[in-house]
Amino acid sequence: MSSTTFPPPTARARTWRKPSVLPGFALTFGTTIGWLSLIVLIPIATIFLKAAGMGWRHFLEVGFSDRALAAYRLSFGTAAAAGLVNAVFGLLVAWVLVRYAFPGKKVVSALVDLPFALPTAVAGIALTALYSPNGWIGQFLDPLGIKVAFTPLGITIALVFIGLPFVVRSVEPVLADLGKDVEEAAATLGASRSQTFARVIFPAIGPALLTGFAMAFARGVGEYGSVIFISGNMPGKTEIAPLLIVTQLEQYAYEGATAIAVVMMLVSFGILLAINALQAAGRRRMGA
Amino acid sequence: MIKVQNITKRFGDFAALHGIDLEIEDGEFVALLGPSGSGKTTLLRIIAGLEFQDGGEVYFGGEDVSRLKVADRHVGFVFQQYALFRHMTVAENVAFGLSVKKRRDRPSKAEIRARADELLRLVQLEGLGARYPGQLSGGQRQRVALARALAIEPKLLLLDEPFGALDAKVRKDLRRWLRDLHKQMGLTSIFVTHDQEEALELADRVVVMDHGKIEQVGTPEEIYMNPRTAFVSHFVGETNRVAGEGGEVHFRPHDVDVVEEGGETVLVDNVFRKGGAWRVEGALVETGLLVEFDMDAALAPPATGTEVRIAPRRSRLFNPA
């Protein structure tokens, strides 16, 4: 770092990265790639290798068994339902936080991040305590014939809890950025408030809302801690896919666990790619 | 003496600089003038050692510094947005260059403080040493950045758009102040600007650049009165461009006489007062080209829709490139 010379500029120009006066590229880039490979890339590659070693037929057999299919249906179904609930209420919460003034707003805004900060197991037992038939809320629902705990409805509620901040936090900045002036412009052009919302505001925040939904959905599909307490874990009925992986592992059925994990990861990566494409498209359209 | 020899620089497919040669005498105050994308900032950063050329050399007083790191070139660099360290006080900012010296070269704490105070006095910010950059006005921040750059006793002062981030009034005051400071210190200085007025007012010599090439180097007088290329003529000062025999004829609005006979006929479109003269806008009747020229404010201004005959006192012919 104290040497005063470096290779001739002509030699530098041929390197694959652009030269910079700032030091430390080799050190930091090396650390990044090394650590990333060690902790993330190689371990993830292992599971795909393991799956590839199973053979196509066996992979399909255990990866798409009736029990696995039921688990996927439940995981994807409840995650989608929770995502939709969050899209609606997350937008509402973001709107209220950005646009209106009310006492305690800062506290409310901080509370939105609770699901990020609260350990999932804690959320899981708390929700179960609330919604079990003799729980705080469950005792009122039970006489009405509404069963929450140990049903898909309970799983959905847990996933609503987990996914809410994703929607709020992705919509909020876009909504705040969307200047009042475009709404004022719409108003001067004669648009009613609902027309302004439907034709000006909603299209502008649509991509962010979709991103938030996708993130909440992806998180919901993989969620474990907050769900297993409230779900009841009945195979074929209330057994989510991550739990099925754990069950397989406990029975030393490593191939079954691997196959299900690979199916879930491929879906997750697909969603991740879709989110990235969506954001890129949104950026291009907004010209940012 | 600063010498730049055959400097080339590419950013991907974009040739930022091709074959720049430039010599700057000790104590000179030089402006690099050009539109954005002309390569002027890139050249300044290459001289500083903040950017690396693909080819060519930079010499400081005969020594090839092309391979020296920025820290070893001892240049003072003033950034366009000042790059003041927000978490340090003004005095700490100014003292930074001295406090990071190797232990055996580092002055004592008291000396550093004295030097910082002295520099703050020089830039007329006495007593503001304990403030943070966020508590200063734009013009004050600019002067802190300058004091910080001067603290390392640079052989060369480089300023990137030094007045770019300031409003018009502050800009004018600071310009005058900087010129006086340069006179007083005699430090070789190069600054980048896209504002021709700034370059003409401040610099001993102006280097006009366009598309990665030097168009002309000269004193402000030479640049203004004898532009060597059509680009310089057009970019520096106001210029009328009309088609003439064998090329483009350029003339300044203030180099125009209104004549009784001969000349060209202009259909007057608009007249307004500009400084001490009437500025007349109109179109040449013959070609429809738009021209502007000045008329003595003592005379009655021509009415819109009337015709006036004009003849340029001075004009220059440029061959099409």
Next chain:
Amino acid sequence: MKLRATTEGRLTQALLIALALAFLAFFLLLPLVAVFSEALKAGIGAFVAAIATPDAWAAIKLTLLIAAISVPLNVVFGIAASWAITKFSFPGKSLLITLIDLPFSVSPVVSGLIFVLLFGANGLFGHWLAEHDLKIIFAVPGIVLATVFITFPFVARELIPLMMEQGKDDEEAALSLGASGWQTFWHVTLPNIRWGLLYGVLLCNARAMGEFGAVSVVSGHIRGETNTMPLHVEILYNEYDFVGAFAVASLLAGLALVTLVAKSVLEWRFDLHSGAKH
């Protein structure tokens, strides 16, 4: 309130605010209240007794240990990654950022599974590890690995946008004033990113201490040895020791609250900073 053309009527506003608050109270606040209320249901004495058991203490200590190892690792990595990514230009940068974010899109259970497949008894290195009498899965190293994987992106993703926005001017200025690379980092870069770094550390720590799914797969649930606090909560709950489960859970909920408060304070400070900057 001023009458404006572009806002809803007062009644609509009040209605929307009420609806949003009701939703938040129902789905977020109520579970939080339930944790503390259930924990204190049998009185403060039972609460203290539940926490003072040796197993609970062991879980608390293990949780702190895991965080103390994995958070610094992520800090070092996060700083290195964001320095390389934001201060230099090289091809493949956006792919690198995507790869750093990868652990976010992997189910916690799967995150644990991949380490079982690598280091478990039947795993790729299982045989070799057994021969050398090394234990990773069902032991502390496995828990650390899973936690580091889960929290991998936290610090880097806070720092990358921050350092991107701050640009390279300050570092270039320091270098031009004669500072060395380390001096530049310590005196200029680190102070510039300290709040963002702290923010990342806060979130990283909350997740490291609270992670359940991934840790559950690799830990083996050995009481007093490989049980972290969240795992201990599960065990107590499954043994119908609800007061004990909620007592330990309330400690974790307290940590979450502290995290939220600290986070809000930092956000408030951030605003202060950006306000002074412009």
